[in-house]
Amino acid sequence: MSTVTEIAAKTVSGRFGAYGGRYVPETLVAALDELDHAYAEAQADPEFHARLDSLLRDYAGRPTPLYFAARLTESLGGAKIYLKREDLLHTGAHKINNCIGQGLLAQRMGKRRIIAETGAGQHGVATATVCALLGMECVVYMGEEDMRRQELNVYRMRLLGAEVRGVSSGSKTLKDAINEAMRDWVTNVRTTHYLLGSVLGAHPYPAMVRDFQRVISQEARAQILEKEGRLPSAIIACVGGGSNAIGAFYEFIPDASVRLIGVEAGGRGTGLGDHAARFSGGTPGVLQGTYSYVLQDENGQVSLTHSVSAGLDYASVGPEHAALHDSGRAEYISASDQAALDATVRLARTEGILPALESAHAVAECLRLAPTLSRHDILVVNLSGRGDKDMGILSRELNLKGA
Amino acid sequence: MPIRFAGKPGLVAYLTAGDPDLKTTHQIALAAIDAGADVIELGVPFSDPLADGPVIQRASERALLNGPSKPATRLVDVLGLAAELRKERPDAGLVIFSYYNPVLRFGLERFCAEAEAAGVDGVLVTDLIVEEAGEYLALLERHHLAPIFLAAPTSPDARLERIGAVSKGFVYAISRLGITGIRTTLASDAKQLVDRLRRYTPLPIAVGFGVSNAEHFAAVGEFADAAVIGSAIVQLIEESTPEEAPSSIARFIRGLRTPVLQAR
Numbered sequence: 001m002s003t004v005t006e007i008a009a010k011t012v013s014g015r016f017g018a019y020g021g022r023y024v025p026e027t028l029v030a031a032l033d034e035l036d037h038a039y040a041e042a043q044a045d046p047e048f049h050a051r052l053d054s055l056l057r058d059y060a061g062r063p064t065p066l067y068f069a070a071r072l073t074e075s076l077g078g079a080k081i082y083l084k085r086e087d088l089l090h091t092g093a094h095k096i097n098n099c100i101g102q103g104l105l106a107q108r109m110g111k112r113r114i115i116a117e118t119g120a121g122q123h124g125v126a127t128a129t130v131c132a133l134l135g136m137e138c139v140v141y142m143g144e145e146d147m148r149r150q151e152l153n154v155y156r157m158r159l160l161g162a163e164v165r166g167v168s169s170g171s172k173t174l175k176d177a178i179n180e181a182m183r184d185w186v187t188n189v190r191t192t193h194y195l196l197g198s199v200l201g202a203h204p205y206p207a208m209v210r211d212f213q214r215v216i217s218q219e220a221r222a223q224i225l226e227k228e229g230r231l232p233s234a235i236i237a238c239v240g241g242g243s244n245a246i247g248a249f250y251e252f253i254p255d256a257s258v259r260l261i262g263v264e265a266g267g268r269g270t271g272l273g274d275h276a277a278r279f280s281g282g283t284p285g286v287l288q289g290t291y292s293y294v295l296q297d298e299n300g301q302v303s304l305t306h307s308v309s310a311g312l313d314y315a316s317v318g319p320e321h322a323a324l325h326d327s328g329r330a331e332y333i334s335a336s337d338q339a340a341l342d343a344t345v346r347l348a349r350t351e352g353i354l355p356a357l358e359s360a361h362a363v364a365e366c367l368r369l370a371p372t373l374s375r376h377d378i379l380v381v382n383l384s385g386r387g388d389k390d391m392g393i394l395s396r397e398l399n400l401k402g403a
Numbered sequence: 404m405p406i407r408f409a410g411k412p413g414l415v416a417y418l419t420a421g422d423p424d425l426k427t428t429h430q431i432a433l434a435a436i437d438a439g440a441d442v443i444e445l446g447v448p449f450s451d452p453l454a455d456g457p458v459i460q461r462a463s464e465r466a467l468l469n470g471p472s473k474p475a476t477r478l479v480d481v482l483g484l485a486a487e488l489r490k491e492r493p494d495a496g497l498v499i500f501s502y503y504n505p506v507l508r509f510g511l512e513r514f515c516a517e518a519e520a521a522g523v524d525g526v527l528v529t530d531l532i533v534e535e536a537g538e539y540l541a542l543l544e545r546h547h548l549a550p551i552f553l554a555a556p557t558s559p560d561a562r563l564e565r566i567g568a569v570s571k572g573f574v575y576a577i578s579r580l581g582i583t584g585i586r587t588t589l590a591s592d593a594k595q596l597v598d599r600l601r602r603y604t605p606l607p608i609a610v611g612f613g614v615s616n617a618e619h620f621a622a623v624g625e626f627a628d629a630a631v632i633g634s635a636i637v638q639l640i641e642e643s644t645p646e647e648a649p650s651s652i653a654r655f656i657r658g659l660r661t662p663v664l665q666a667r
Contacts, residue, residue, distance in 0.1 A: 024532065027553075030558060182454075187580055299505060299508065
């Protein structure tokens with residue numbers, strides 16, 4: 001088992017254990033180096049931090065509350081449940097943390113054109129928002145299947161002044177949107193910053209995006225110590241690319257007593273193509289710039305994936321999660337489409353909180369785990385986003401018309 | 404077999420193996436060599452070809468189609484095709500062109516051993532840069548395979564030096580930023596890049612990305628040693644029936660060497 005310091009030390013070269021690295025066409029290397037340098041400079045610049053902190057506070061709405069879910073706790077009869085309310089942030093999800101950070105960085109680099117990929121549309125909306133705020137041109141690539149199932153977010157991005165470009169290749173979801181964004185970047189690299197939305201892609205993205213999301217666990221750790229005077233038994237977060245999960249886990253990694261539980265999309269079954277559970281169905285490989293677990297066939301072709309939640313519907317996972325998985329420091333399990341839908345209803349009706357379908361996967365694991373624990377245990381669930389965007393899917397799946 | 408460019412300029416012809424099926428790729432490759440291609444790049448189809456434009460994306464999709472009469476093309480099939488071509492055309496240069504994941508999944512060492520056994524001359528992995536290529540370079544060397552790398556207009560001199568230091572066979576200079584595909588004009592980036600590269604390598608330099616007609620081909624010949632033609636060939640294959648594809652590719656390649664009289 002590699003130690004935390006080992007894992008941290010490897011991030012310097014963009015490696016997390018064996019994972020990560022930089023697997024890109026040569027054309028992009030200079031831009032990745034430029035980004036790496038600009039990010040290192042920004043990190044050392046108090047003015048950058050002051051600007052970032054002020055926008056996170058006054059614009060995005062940080063710190064987010066750590067909310068004790070009393071009725072849910074009571075109804076499950078086990079561990080005390082706290083919800084980290086990233087869903088209360090401006091634009092409705094944790095994605096804004098990273099978008100503000102990278103937006104300011106793009107500004108420093110003098111790049112006026114921003115491109116992004118989006119799955120559920122939350123990252124696209126957050127990117128379009130920050131581009132409006134900073135006066136930058138914004139193009140968002142989105143799979144046509146995702147545009148259909150997250151239609152409201154498409155309208156939001158357009159309202160904010162972004163151009164949404166539909167992607168019709170492959171499975172028409174997140175993976176295909178990333179391919180198309182990379183094709184744009186490789187063409188317009190001199191003027192354009194690729195504002196990648198998760199802890200994916202080539203170095204420095206996985207480490208940089210994680211740093212912009214660390215604030216989740218920095219706050220949550222201090223908040224739980226203040227409220228309970230002790231650390232939680234476990235942190236639970238959903239894992240698509242893994243940015244909310246790594247943000248929620250990171251400051252707890254040295255706390256060996258705290259279990260870190262990542263929940264992948266179990267979809268509609270265990271067959272290849274029916275889910276997005278990379279750690280149970282995938283093998284190490286290279287996809288879209290990084291070496292990590294990938295759902296693929298025996299010939300190295302990347303598999304199609306399925307999840308009711310567009311934000312978890314992706315064939316690979318952030319490389320730092322791959323390292324945390326192999327070292328045993330974090331556990332990765334999956335929750336099915338049905339479990340996520342059930343969890344959505346349960347949380348809505350016991351707490352009056354509508355989680356995003358992505359975050360509902362973490363809630364589903366909480367519903368399973370909490371009753372098996374004692375009243376002295378504490379669970380923190382990272383509620384990464386809110387479910388307003390999912391009303392179309394929910395009304396169809398749950399048959400809400402006068403049930 | 405060392406890679407040699409007999410023509411002036413030399414011609415590297417890219418084919419997506421298995422598009423529309425392996426038998427047709429085989430016939431097209433033979434026709435291309437006989438029409439004057441010095442090197443054949445056999446592209447391994449991949450599900451996520453993020454450096455490629457729509458023409459080669461569609462070729463990958465066709466090669467990966469899995470039907471009763473035509474199974475999806477695998478890396479092992481591409482190596483089999485290379486072995487046949489090597490037997491039939493001992494002097495042609497043969498390069499395997501792939502994204503990294505199919506090679507990794509096959510096993511890097513096994514890939515190198517089987518490529519050597521097939522008589523392959525060189526390997527180009529689109530998404531593998533020099534910094535990530537330590538083990539790859541060692542294995543290619545052990546199996547007498549030439550590592551071919553891409554050099555881009557955005558690569559600073561320090562990187563060109565590194566690329567020059569580890570390359571064998573030839574260096575592939577990307578003529579412009581962007582993905583593969585047919586362009587109406589050749590970028591001015593290309594000559595500048597080739598001039599910079601010359602300082603760091605005595606190897607032949609082939610220019611690719613957007614080279615698609617006799618005029619481009621002649622223009623590349625003014626400052627580079629060879630031109631890589633990809634999308635123009637792949638598009639012609641797409642527009643032809645499998646039966647007529649070999650002869651239309653042969654005609655196209657012979658046409659590239661015909662002097663361009665107009666518009667110069």
